[in-house]
Amino acid sequence: MSSGATELGRLLMAAHRAFTQQGRARFGEYGLSPARVRLLTVLHRSPDSRMRDLADALGVSGRAITSVVDALESDGLVERKPDAGDRRAFRLTLTDAGLSAIDRIADLQHRISEEIFSGMSAEDRSDLARLLRAYLDTTRDSDAERPA
Amino acid sequence: MSSGATELGRLLMAAHRAFTQQGRARFGEYGLSPARVRLLTVLHRSPDSRMRDLADALGVSGRAITSVVDALESDGLVERKPDAGDRRAFRLTLTDAGLSAIDRIADLQHRISEEIFSGMSAEDRSDLARLLRAYLDTTRDSDAERPA
DNA sequence: TATTGTTATACTCTATAACTATA
DNA sequence: TATAGTTATAGAGTATAACAATA
Numbered sequence: 001m002s003s004g005a006t007e008l009g010r011l012l013m014a015a016h017r018a019f020t021q022q023g024r025a026r027f028g029e030y031g032l033s034p035a036r037v038r039l040l041t042v043l044h045r046s047p048d049s050r051m052r053d054l055a056d057a058l059g060v061s062g063r064a065i066t067s068v069v070d071a072l073e074s075d076g077l078v079e080r081k082p083d084a085g086d087r088r089a090f091r092l093t094l095t096d097a098g099l100s101a102i103d104r105i106a107d108l109q110h111r112i113s114e115e116i117f118s119g120m121s122a123e124d125r126s127d128l129a130r131l132l133r134a135y136l137d138t139t140r141d142s143d144a145e146r147p148a
Numbered sequence: 149m150s151s152g153a154t155e156l157g158r159l160l161m162a163a164h165r166a167f168t169q170q171g172r173a174r175f176g177e178y179g180l181s182p183a184r185v186r187l188l189t190v191l192h193r194s195p196d197s198r199m200r201d202l203a204d205a206l207g208v209s210g211r212a213i214t215s216v217v218d219a220l221e222s223d224g225l226v227e228r229k230p231d232a233g234d235r236r237a238f239r240l241t242l243t244d245a246g247l248s249a250i251d252r253i254a255d256l257q258h259r260i261s262e263e264i265f266s267g268m269s270a271e272d273r274s275d276l277a278r279l280l281r282a283y284l285d286t287t288r289d290s291d292a293e294r295p296a
Numbered sequence: 297t298a299t300t301g302t303t304a305t306a307c308t309c310t311a312t313a314a315c316t317a318t319a
Numbered sequence: 320t321a322t323a324g325t326t327a328t329a330g331a332g333t334a335t336a337a338c339a340a341t342a
Contacts, residue, residue, distance in 0.1 A: 005262045005264075005265045005266075005273065006254070006261045006262075008265055009167060009171075009257055009260065009261035010257070011277055011284065012164055012167050013168075015160060015164075015280050015284055016160055016161065016163075017207075018283075018287040019161070019287075020161075021207060034331095035331075035333090051301065052300060052301080059169060060332085060333070061334060062301065063303095063335080064332065065301085066302065067332070068331095068332080086299095086341075087300095088340060088341045088342070089299090089301075109154045109157055109158070112157065113153035113154045113155075113156055113157035117153045117156055117157075117286075119285075119287070120282055120283055124279055124282055125153065127275065128156060128279040128280070128283065129155055131272055131275055131276040132156070132159035132162075132276070135163055135166075135265070135268060135276065136163055137267075138265075138267025138268055139167075139264060181309085182308095183309060198323080198324095199323075208309085208310070209310070210325090211311065211324090211325085214325065214326090215308085216308095216309085219308090234323080235317080235319085236316095236318045236323040237318090237322090237324080238323085
């Protein structure tokens with residue numbers, strides 16, 4: 001079954017596309033693009049992160065972080081604050097509006113996901129989640145081996 | 149377990165990201181961006197498509213198709229040919245170089261997928277493929293109900 | 297010297313709107 | 320009138336490279 005893996009890749013791409021095309025419009029109503037949602041989510045999990053660390057966590061260039069943070073800051077969702085121990089760096093914090101955005105994101109993710117996965121049985125959903133987690137674990141390992 | 153669906157959405161996003169970040173660089177070496185790969189693949193499955201039909205199949209605007217086709221045509225991978233029955237329209241065909249690109253795409257997808265999913269057992273991989281297919285079936289149904 | 301974050305610049309992908317040529 | 324595809328224009332997201340300030 002040598003084409004199994006190829007098929008998996010295609011399925012993963014197709015599933016992602018189906019999922020995001022449903023969600024993009026809903027998030028867009030609140031000015032929440034995928035890149036902004038990802039940065040806010042990571043920042044919420046790791047408060048007071050430096051921009052450099054966010055770039056690493058998100059797997060993008062430092063330049064990309066500047067753009068997204070500029071946009072989020074001008075929308076009042078995050079704030080740059082000087083790093084006490086390193087005057088080159090900024091610490092990012094979520095404003096109250098940013099925390100509200102986090103709530104809205106969680107709510108939207110919940111509702112959209114419920115809608116979108118409602119056609120699958122509970123068992124299939126939990127199996128799918130388990131297998132995706134297993135996949136992510138293996139890629140994280142191979143990433144570590146391949147620091148490039 | 150009301151957060152199961154939310155978790156699934158996040159996992160799907162993360163898995164897609166892990167997958168594409170591995171593949172993007174490899175495809176990029178051949179000038180094959182995601183949008184170009186998708187168009188070539190759809191065109192290969194539906195030869196002599198009109199641009200309008202490609203836009204619908206890919207779920208993007210007509211404008212986006214013009215850009216991608218311009219790029220592919222200037223790289224010599226596709227050709228615009230007049231539609232015999234409708235002088236407003238073009239039929240797209242893959243050139244020999246385009247067919248070679250299709251072969252390269254298949255080969256790369258195969259190799260990358262093998263690498264990336266090699267950490268999972270054969271059983272987990274086939275289960276994951278089955279569940280992704282099940283998910284895609286349900287979204288295709290709900291798309292049909294929601295022609296928007 | 298190395299690192300943090302910025303500015304400068306450019307590319308891909310996408311969108312809407314106005315337009316031309318046809319249907 | 321409606322449709323196929325284009326040009327004009329714009330915006331998000333990303334990248335590399337050169338730079339400033341700091342480590």
